[in-house]
Amino acid sequence: MSAFLEYLGSYWDFLTQRGPNGELTFDVLGAFWVNIQLTFWSGLLALLIGVVVVAMRISPIASLRITATAYTNIFRDIPLTAVILMMWLVVWTQLGVTFGGKMITDFFILAVVGLGLYHGSFMAEALRSGVNTVPLGQAEAARAIGLTFMQSARMIVLPQAFRGAVAPIGNTLIALIKNTTVASVGGVSIETSSVMSGMIEFGPQFIFLVFLTFALGYVVIVIPVGMLSTHLSHKLAVKR
Amino acid sequence: MIEKLVKAHRLRPRAEHSVLFDSPGPRTKRVIAVANVIGVALVAALIYYVGVQLGEKGQLDADKWRVVVDPQSWTSFFLPGLLNTFRAALVAIVGAIVFGLVFGVGRLSMNPLLRRVCGTIVEFLRAVPVLMMMLFLWSFLGRMGLPNPDFWAVSCALILYNGSVVAELVRAGVINLPKGQHEAAEAIGLTRAQALRYVLVPQALMAMLPALIAQLVVALKDSALGVAIGYSELLREAQVLGTPYRTLQTLVVASTVFIIINYLLGKAGEKLAARMKGRTSRLTDDFADDIPMNVSALASEAMLAAVDRDGYNEQNLRGEPGWLDDDMFETPHR
Numbered sequence: 019m020s021a022f023l024e025y026l027g028s029y030w031d032f033l034t035q036r037g038p039n040g041e042l043t044f045d046v047l048g049a050f051w052v053n054i055q056l057t058f059w060s061g062l063l064a065l066l067i068g069v070v071v072v073a074m075r076i077s078p079i080a081s082l083r084i085t086a087t088a089y090t091n092i093f094r095d096i097p098l099t100a101v102i103l104m105m106w107l108v109v110w111t112q113l114g115v116t117f118g119g120k121m122i123t124d125f126f127i128l129a130v131v132g133l134g135l136y137h138g139s140f141m142a143e144a145l146r147s148g149v150n151t152v153p154l155g156q157a158e159a160a161r162a163i164g165l166t167f168m169q170s171a172r173m174i175v176l177p178q179a180f181r182g183a184v185a186p187i188g189n190t191l192i193a194l195i196k197n198t199t200v201a202s203v204g205g206v207s208i209e210t211s212s213v214m215s216g217m218i219e220f221g222p223q224f225i226f227l228v229f230l231t232f233a234l235g236y237v238v239i240v241i242p243v244g245m246l247s248t249h250l251s252h253k254l255a256v257k258r
Numbered sequence: 259m260i261e262k263l264v265k266a267h268r269l270r271p272r273a274e275h276s277v278l279f280d281s282p283g284p285r286t287k288r289v290i291a292v293a294n295v296i297g298v299a300l301v302a303a304l305i306y307y308v309g310v311q312l313g314e315k316g317q318l319d320a321d322k323w324r325v326v327v328d329p330q331s332w333t334s335f336f337l338p339g340l341l342n343t344f345r346a347a348l349v350a351i352v353g354a355i356v357f358g359l360v361f362g363v364g365r366l367s368m369n370p371l372l373r374r375v376c377g378t379i380v381e382f383l384r385a386v387p388v389l390m391m392m393l394f395l396w397s398f399l400g401r402m403g404l405p406n407p408d409f410w411a412v413s414c415a416l417i418l419y420n421g422s423v424v425a426e427l428v429r430a431g432v433i434n435l436p437k438g439q440h441e442a443a444e445a446i447g448l449t450r451a452q453a454l455r456y457v458l459v460p461q462a463l464m465a466m467l468p469a470l471i472a473q474l475v476v477a478l479k480d481s482a483l484g485v486a487i488g489y490s491e492l493l494r495e496a497q498v499l500g501t502p503y504r505t506l507q508t509l510v511v512a513s514t515v516f517i518i519i520n521y522l523l524g525k526a527g528e529k530l531a532a533r534m535k536g537r538t539s540r541l542t543d544d545f546a547d548d549i550p551m552n553v554s555a556l557a558s559e560a561m562l563a564a565v566d567r568d569g570y571n572e573q574n575l576r577g578e579p580g581w582l583d584d585d586m587f588e589t590p591h592r
Contacts, residue, residue: 078286099486112503167279197387
């Protein structure tokens with residue numbers, strides 16, 4: 019028992035050790051902060067892409083619809099790793115696209131773009147499944163009482179569609195949070211999975227504790243988001 | 259007259275277009291035609307712009323693309339890589355089904371401790387990023403001195419994650435079966451374990467087939483995470499082949515192969531979902547409507563969401579009604 023406590027104690031020392039300048043050797047919280055920032059920006063981008071793509075997808079204009087369908091099918095079926103790898107090896111290395119900042123800023127931005135493009139297709143599908151929950155009768159009733167297209171869209175169809183889309187958007191958000199770790203493949207070396215690998219490298223005797231530390235970090239982030247999205251989707255659900 | 263109306267109704271494009279948009283009149287038809295031309299022009303301009311940019315950087319030179327059509331790149335890189343991708347995904351999906359059955363049924367068990375333990379493990383595995391499990395397993399297996407740690411790290415990480423999703427699918431499948439199935443099994447004197455084994459789980463599995471195909475797509479896509487630990491699957495081989503100045507070309511090929519395979523699997527899932535209609539007592543009727551639009555990763559999410567919506571998830575987390583309670587089998591309001 020005391021040997022175990024000692025082991026835990028030495029892990030704590032390992033976790034909190036500082037370099038010569040007083041900075042943490044392994045900045046676990048900082049790593050999680052990077053993933054949260056990645057989630058925020060790429061989530062915003064994905065939502066934006068999702069709204070535009072779904073608008074194109076449900077529009078009666080064939081060319082836009084085909085483009086949106088192609089986009090969704092491509093990015094839904096491509097591995098995220100391939101997208102992120104391309105951002106790094108193709109866009110940054112081979113095509114030389116930079117954003118003028120430091121290398122790490124470039125990688126961060128490219129990872130955000132890659133994550134946003136990939137999850138944009140899932141956001142579009144989530145929103146579309148929301149639109150599909152609205153029964154045709156709602157639109158017909160709106161027309162029957164004389165509402166114009168804009169009125170029916172704004173007051174009848176879209177509000178119900180957004181409510182129906184809450185659960186799938188929540189699922190996409192959870193997938194996004196976890197998928198931000200893939201940014202490590204694109205050169206973002208200060209996020210959680212890279213920091214975890216580094217810690218296992220330097221402290222192989224703590225391999226289980228290190229994994230548990232990071233895994234519990236994700237449990238703490240993901241489960242509340244899941245509960246919130248379930249709660250909201252219940253609360254906002256349209257009774258039919 | 260009536261036949262004509264019925265015919266017109268049948269010809270009407272399905273749901274998504276008609277909720278927001280009426281059948282266009284003559285004026286709207288003209289507006290749509292003009293918008294269509296503008297849309298085509300915009301898309302063409304975008305493709306042209308990207309093409310010009312790539313051309314200026316010399317990426318469209320035949321020299322750069324030679325590597326893609328060279329038979330040796332296929333025999334030494336792409337095809338062996340693809341084989342390894344399939345190998346990992348296959349082991350992953352088979353393992354995930356076994357894992358999912360064990361833990362899914364465990365979560366439906368009458369023993370509250372077993373239920374709680376299985377539930378915690380499944381929730382934990384669903385919340386941890388696959389890449390993280392893969393990196394951990396890779397270090398762990400490597401340090402244990404086991405042979406082929408790359409392959410097993412990829413496969414095991416995929417088994418753990420996809421298995422936890424399959425476990426939820428099994429549970430969702432059983433819970434979503436109509437009450438009568440469980441009652442009938444009880445009425446003919448089956449014990450609960452027998453009822454699960456002979457009546458409920460087989461039906462749930464049948465209904466799950468399309469979602470399982472969707473999960474296979476997820477496994478195929480996630481096997482590409484093997485790049486992070488140097489497992490020589492398709493994407494990794496493409497990266498090695500293309501380094502340093504032909505990665506655009508080789509990665510485009512690898513991605514296209516992934517997209518084609520996953521697209522075809524997705525289509526197969528849709529076909530299957532349509533055929534499954536009516537094979538089990540109720541489930542597919544509900545999900546067959548969801549699955550075509552959600553196929554791929556979203557199909558399983560749709561099934562899980564159905565469980566979440568009915569609140570079984572939280573109930574089970576709190577450990578309140580076990581599956582013994584009748585109300586777990588009540589038909590959810592939709």
